[in-house]
Amino acid sequence: MPGFNSDFEDTVALVTGSSRGIGAATARLLGERGADVVVNYNSSADAADTVVDYIRTAEGEGDAIAIQADVRVRDDVDAMVAEAESTFGTVDVLVNNANMSFPFKPFLEQSWAEFSAKFQDELRAAYNCTQATAPAMADQGYGRIVYVSSEAARNPQPTFSAHTTAKAGLNGLARAVATELGGEGIIANVVSPGLVRTEASEPYRAEFDDEVRAQTPLGRIAEPEDAARAIAVFASDDAQFVTGTYTPVNGGLTVE
Template sequence: MEQDSMKKVVLITGGGRGIGAEASMILAKRGYRVAVNYVSNANRANEVVQEILNYGGEAIAVKADVRQPNEVDQMVKEICFKWGSIDALVNNANISFAAKPFQEMNWEEFSQKLNDEMKAAFTMTKAIIPMMIKNGYGRIVYVASGLAKNPSPKMIAHGTAKAGLVQFAKYVAQELGPNGITVNVIAPGLVDTEATADQPAEFREQMASLTPIGRIANPEDVARAIAMYVSDDCQFITGAYVPVNGGIAMD
């Protein structure tokens, strides 16, 4: 097991599936203590935890709806009771949205995604920054999307919400920098996960053919980028927007 973390504690929201699960396992292999957040699928979160424990890592599963302050506060207390603090946050939990053209969308559908996405980021950030400020150290990574800058059909709610998250991260980075806290955004392109399993094969092939690296991303590709920005290798990088898309869009 790599030991570059000095037993730091990382909380990964939506850590039981897809990108979050891969990030949980990669960071655990690098020596982090990992809190795997979930909201409903305890089995998947516990499977990730067990896999980490099997190879000698440290992990716990913690339940909370990241949009609910009371649940988040209880989750943070549980992690701190176990390990004393939280050194890094990976804000990754998937927020559902209506995938449809603007002309077919109503305000309730559009605003639901914006409100839920930003409330999750706001609530999680509020909950963990007091201890980071006290410790004079912190790493925050928000998982956004390339759709924040590059629109695609039927993705107006998702893309607009993620664009808001990108700008939110810049303000948090500016405000918290003097406290030793870095804040960065990982922006994946198309990733081969359960959430994208319904995409037609023809679309996947087209995206792969347009990507300089010649394929679409897998969860590990994104998780490795997350791990890099959680680490101290990026101690002087903050407020960055980091595309992880194989070069299909070069921001």
């Protein structure tokens, strides 16, 4: 079990969907700060290997492995956690980040199948990974779970109804986990980025970039590293008495 400090020496972190974007930035940052990192990917093997290589050659002492798993599939998740535990001994930190696609369509033009697929995938992935890692965290009396949400959950935009609904459900799951598992030494928090400059946001970013930048007090669009640094806070012992919270990462676009 890690000691109480803000770095990640002797800490094992599993970051889902960490071959690209926010997940990759988070995996790199945790590795730089000393964590052993499980870089999860579904189809981007080369990108995942690049993240692993970065961590292994960074100045920090962290190690890394890449593991392919579709986090919507429980057998995949169980196998991934077993491999992580076999390699590193435990999983201390879980970052639920894997991106689930959704249709950019007006609500009234979506079928139930289109609308429901997003929140089923989103919640199934977080459910699978939390259930697979939390028992061992409870056994050791220590665990950090971070759920990566979206500001769309609180500030809906046209054509984002499936995304908004899914992330709102994810926020609720995080609160439930924080409430039920706090007594086991597990803390769970939500980090909620606004618009971030990633490959996943490319299809709609051009439409919103200028407007968001103009309305953001810090005057720019977020980079993946901005979200990663917030995630790292809640993955560390700096947040040892903080659980069940929701933290926007949007440069002040919405002020809590």
